[in-house]
Amino acid sequence: MGILVTGAGLIGTAFAREAIDRGETVTFFDPEPREAYLRFRLEQRPFTLVRGDVRDLPGLIGAAKDAQAECVVHTAGLIGGNVQRSLSTGFDINIIGTRNVAETVRLCGVRRLVHISTMGVYDTRRAISGAVREDFPRGAGRGYGNFKAAKELVLEAYVDQYKFEMLTLRPANVYGFGHFSAGSSGGMKMQALLEAGMQGGTARIPASEAVANEYVYARDIGRAVDIATRIALPRDRIFNIGNGVVTPFAEVAAAVAKVCNGVRFEIEDGASGKSRAAAMDISLAAAQLGWRPEFSLEAGFADYLAEMQCARAAGY
DSSP states (O other), rough: EEEEOOSSSHHHHHHHHHHTTTTOEEEEEEEEEEHHHHHHTTTTTTOOOOOTTTOOOHHHHHHHHHTTEEEEEEOOSSHHHHHHHOOHHHIIIIIEEEEHHHHHHHHTTTHHHHHHHHGGGBBBTTTSSSSSSTTTTTSSHHHHHHHHHHHHHHHHHHHHOOOOOOEEEEEOOEETTEEEEEEEEHHHHHHHHHHHHHHEEEEOGGGGSSBBBBBBEHHHHHHHHHHHHHHHOOSSOOEEOOSOBOOOOHHHHHHHHHHTOOEEEOOOOOOOOOOOSSBBHHHIIIIIIOOOOOOOOOHHHHHHHHHHHHHHHHTO
């Protein structure tokens, strides 16, 4: 099966490793791909790389046709603070780009779209009692969460009208080698802690990141995406992908310390962040996708550290 992946970052490569090992053909579509990162992450696995921007509809259509895509995995977009710094650019890439992905799927007759959303779509201004289910209200006010919610709504309108298959995955805060390069503040925090533990330095953590959050390791989300591309269409279409636990920052640092034999960090001055009030309910993914997280936080960090050490040895 030909699969087109928009974005060549952590989630896309984590998925591609699974899919290529099953014999699928993967094409990445990215405006500024880190080719050395792709080669390192995919090792000797074959892949095709197309330089292109999701704002370019003809380019997307051409890539989908060349890939003979039966499935599109949509990961591309600005994240976090990058959206807030330029709402106009964020709108064009995240929302217009997503419209272009939907048009590509429609015009090229692609069978299935797997859309990577985020737990950031949930309206955390509302009172929350218990784990957050997929039917919790969307839109939290700021650019990233609202645009992610808008992307979902745009795609749902296309599915309603044109009847292609679609599954939406809402990951928790993803961590793994390379995510910091995309501007993820949570990814930067994890990278800084592991680098400090590995090198014996001191990680400087923004006060906004010294909060409790829910996490999911890259290999777990990659496996969830892989399942979503090939499973018989389930009853529901939106799935939370996390570990079902809100973890305080102190426990994150302690998990790093275990795999690194200690870690030092300092919390920078600045505005404090808001801890997540409740974890996501991940029972729907377990029941309908057969997916559950396999990596504990400590196991994820151990695997992440091993990959960082391999990257250093390889000169990446």
